[in-house]
Amino acid sequence: MAARYIEIKKSIQDDILSHRYQLGEKIPSERELAVQYGVTRVTLQKAMHILEQEGFIERIHGKGMYVTKVIEDNVYMLNSGTGDSILGFSREFGQQAKITSQLVQHEQIQVPQWVAQQLEMQPEQRVHFIRRIRLIDGVPVLVEDSWINSDVIETIPGSVLEHGSLYEYIEKYTGKKIKFYNSVIEGDLFNEELAALLSISEGLPMLKVSGVTKLEDGKAFNFSCSYNRADKFKIKNSWVGK
Amino acid sequence: MAARYIEIKKSIQDDILSHRYQLGEKIPSERELAVQYGVTRVTLQKAMHILEQEGFIERIHGKGMYVTKVIEDNVYMLNSGTGDSILGFSREFGQQAKITSQLVQHEQIQVPQWVAQQLEMQPEQRVHFIRRIRLIDGVPVLVEDSWINSDVIETIPGSVLEHGSLYEYIEKYTGKKIKFYNSVIEGDLFNEELAALLSISEGLPMLKVSGVTKLEDGKAFNFSCSYNRADKFKIKNSWVGK
DNA sequence: TAGTGGTCTAGACCACCTG
DNA sequence: AGGTGGTCTAGACCACTAG
Structure with a gap:
């Protein structure tokens, strides 16, 4: 059972994506929506603040809330700090294009020193090293390397x-x-x-995204590093200043 | 008079930056801090959620809140979606290094079509076009172009x-x-x-950051585009999944 | 003045973690 | 069992925008 504000956020997000609320249109006030969904304003606001941060709406003090005019793009967006997940390529793109993976390498190795540091592991422990290529509609667009603590996932x-x-x-x-x-x-x-893995020329521009993934209990289990063709990807960075 | 949760956020951020709370250390519970600051838990949580999102602390359900172990870097970080402002280069870096600007160009022009679209302007209106070079300790590291609606700022x-x-x-x-x-x-x-503006070689890698800036009443007034030397900058992207 | 979002209170109950 | 963060209620007052 998801939190109520998450459900409400998804519901309104759907209303926006399906154009039940038109681009640029004013949406009902917090007080109205709170009644509609049977929650208090505080709970409704949690939902709306997420929608604002993810770039779906703009909130303007004294005026109301408006659906953001979205500019469509002909490149793939890596959502960073927004969307339901930066968590995995297939979740993000599975609906708009045909995504496939190609496993290049998968072996258990002793944890490299710099990875051990990131994952708070001891030098003698082991990790899965995984290198995959991702393809969109058959075209290879990125290489992703992952180091995963073998204590968290054995196989x-x-x-x-x-x-x-x-x-x-x-x-x-x-x-x-x-x-x-x-x-x-x-x-x-x-x-x-x-470049060879992606069948492109050496020296082309790349966007590299790296980071640690943790479980909700704070346990770091994965260090990943993806090398993205810069001509195929942009990173959206919806953010609202304070 | 800033909001109470902003004040509290800054206060605790200071405590972390000045190492009054050590890296990795557990900090007092929400209930304790709420009493200390004389607010309710809801208000205190607003502060802590921001600190989490900005990467200063980790919140772990059932255990507590911990100061994030920070990895120092020898490159300059462009904060994206975090920190008190992405708003201007000098605010971000003014304290850690000597920042200077060099004005390359500043003229009022008729708004280009693609900018008009971003700023919701009419084709006959005018904008300031500004091109600046930013230098850190005397070394040019980025070029920033800005188009600013002349109706918002005349001179x-x-x-x-x-x-x-x-x-x-x-x-x-x-x-x-x-x-x-x-x-x-x-x-x-x-x-x-x-490349010529930065006295570097053509073909070196670049991080390009572009976006629209608005006033709090929703008025778009600026479209900016910065071209950053990729060997000098990384973009931090603190984010917490839901 | 009426309506909007922004902030805050003083509780309550739940889910999770540890001893 | 006791402490922690996660969620939610039912109000209240403030600051801003508009007609």
Whole structure:
């Protein structure tokens, strides 16, 4: 049973995405919506603040709430700090395009020093190292490397890496929700190795996103690093100043 | 008079930055802090949720709140969706390094079509076009282009562009706070023109950040686009999944 | 003046973690 | 069992926008 404000947020998000509320249109006031959904204003506000932060609406003091005029784009958006999940490629894009994965490498290794630091592990412990290529409609667009604490997940079925969502599997396997922390975005150029994996030229621009993933109990279990073709991806960064 | 939860947030942030709360240390419970600050838990939670989102603390259900172990970096961080402001380069970096600006161009022009769209302007209206170079300790690190609706700000003193914060000036001039919306991060390569401005080689990697700035009454007044040397900047993206 | 979002109170109950 | 964060109620007053 999800929290009420999450349900309300999703309900209104649906109303926006399905154009029941038109772009730029004023939506009902907090007090009206609170009555509609049978909650207090405080609860309704929690939902609306999330919608604002994710860029669906604008809240203007004294005037009301308006559906944001959205500009469509011909590149794929990596949602960063917004949307229901940065948690896995397939969840984000599964609905708008045909996503496939190609497993390049999967082995258990002793944890590299810099990974051990990120995951708060001891040097003798082991991690899964996983390298996958993601394809949109058959075109390879990014390489993703993951280091996953073997103590959290002993075995990872090949079928999950090839066709499923790793994060979904982990949430089911552990029974815990996932949190992202401190992800970092960098720009760089594709080197020979990565370019070869994507069948592109060395020296093309890349967006690199790396970060630690934790379980809701605070346990860090994954360090991941994705190398994205900069001509295929933008990162949306909806944010509202204070 | 700022809101109480903003004051509390800043107070605890100071306690963390000054190491009165050590890295990784557990901080007092919500109920304790609420008493300390003389507010209810709801108000205190608003402060703590912001600190969590900005990456200062981790909140773990049933256990408590902990100061995040921070990894220091030898590159400059552009805060994106976090910190007190993405609002202007000088505010972000003024304390850790010597920031200077170099005004390359400033003229009033008829609003270009794509800018008019972003700022909801008519084709015959005018904008300030401003191109500045930013230097850290004397080294040029980024180019920033801004298009500012002339109806919002008629004149912009040269001294502001050379030495001050444009956003601070606008907040003072209009008497309104500033909001950012829908900023987008892209990766690209420096072309000849931009590379020349920074005295670097063409083809080096770049992080491009663009977005619209609005006043708190919803009025869009500025479209800006910054071209950052990818070897000098990372973008921190503190975020907590739901 | 009426309506809107922004903030805050003083409680309550639940879900989770640890001893 | 006791402490922690997560959610929610039913109010209240303030600040801002509009006609």
